[in-house]
Amino acid sequence: MSYDQAAPIFCAGYTVYSGLRSADPKPHERVAVVGIGALGHLGIQYSKAAGFETIAVTHSKDKEELAYKFGADSVVADGKGLLEKDQGSGADVILATSNSYKAIADSIKGLRPNGRLILMGASATNEPLTLSPELYVDFLFKRDRIIGSTQNDREYLYEALDYVAKGKVRVMTEIFPLEEISNAYDKVANGNVRFKAVIEPIR
Numbered sequence: 001m002s003y004d005q006a007a008p009i010f011c012a013g014y015t016v017y018s019g020l021r022s023a024d025p026k027p028h029e030r031v032a033v034v035g036i037g038a039l040g041h042l043g044i045q046y047s048k049a050a051g052f053e054t055i056a057v058t059h060s061k062d063k064e065e066l067a068y069k070f071g072a073d074s075v076v077a078d079g080k081g082l083l084e085k086d087q088g089s090g091a092d093v094i095l096a097t098s099n100s101y102k103a104i105a106d107s108i109k110g111l112r113p114n115g116r117l118i119l120m121g122a123s124a125t126n127e128p129l130t131l132s133p134e135l136y137v138d139f140l141f142k143r144d145r146i147i148g149s150t151q152n153d154r155e156y157l158y159e160a161l162d163y164v165a166k167g168k169v170r171v172m173t174e175i176f177p178l179e180e181i182s183n184a185y186d187k188v189a190n191g192n193v194r195f196k197a198v199i200e201p202i203r
Contacts, residue, residue: 001165008042008171008196009160011151016043016097017160018152019118023093025052032056032082032091034107035098036063036070038195039121041172043095044070046160049168055082055091057107078103082110090115097121101129108135113142120149173198 016039025031032055033043040056047054048071056067056075064075076082083090090112096104096119108117108131119129131139151157163169172195176184187193 004173004175004198004200005164005171006161007198008173009164012039012196013042013160013171014151014157015039015120016095017046018156019095019120019149020046020050021156022147022149022152023116023118025093029092030055031093031095032107032110033095033097034104035121036067037097039097041070041195042169043097044072045169046163049163057082079107079109082107093118095120101127105129105131108139111142111144115142115144117144117146118149119146171196175200
């Protein structure tokens with residue numbers, strides 16, 4: 001694989017795939033991905049490559065078409081949308097890749113009994129992750145779980161890279177030459193790189 005495809009897997013791809021593996025989804029289970037950005041666009045692809053029915057959760061209308069291109073079977077706006085009958089009434093696993101804890105907490109409404117919410121995104125505004133009393137009780141009686149995940153077993157990195165090498169997962173990148181590294185840093189810091197920034201060294 002090319003270096004520009006491999007580089008993001010050592011961070012973003014490793015993180016997302018580790019989360020999917022930690023959730024331990026069964027063949028018949030459904031996976032939802034909250035947030036279609038640097039992590040989420042990979043989450044959709046890994047879930048589909050692993051053979052799971054995959055739902056993208058995003059409020060952004062402009063990301064709906066992209067989510068389908070990445071392989072999503074359906075796209076919904078929120079947790080309530082996950083519960084709609086034509087969407088299969090919920091998800092067994094939610095990969096929380098969004099930096100909005102509000103969106104993540106809302107998605108919990110769409111968890112099925114014995115569901116797993118995998119936290120792998122950090123809030124951009126230091127907001128708390130809170131559950132309403134009703135949602136807390138619902139979460140409790142469904143025996144759902146919240147699982148924290150970053151970059152776990154090293155074998156997950158090998159597997160994540162293998163999917164890319166086989167062409168089943170492709171990272172959306174914006175490539176910058178080394179002399180523009182300061183510009184690249186500023187764009188990332190200001191949230192102006194849509195997916196992943198890659199610095200191309202001098203050849």
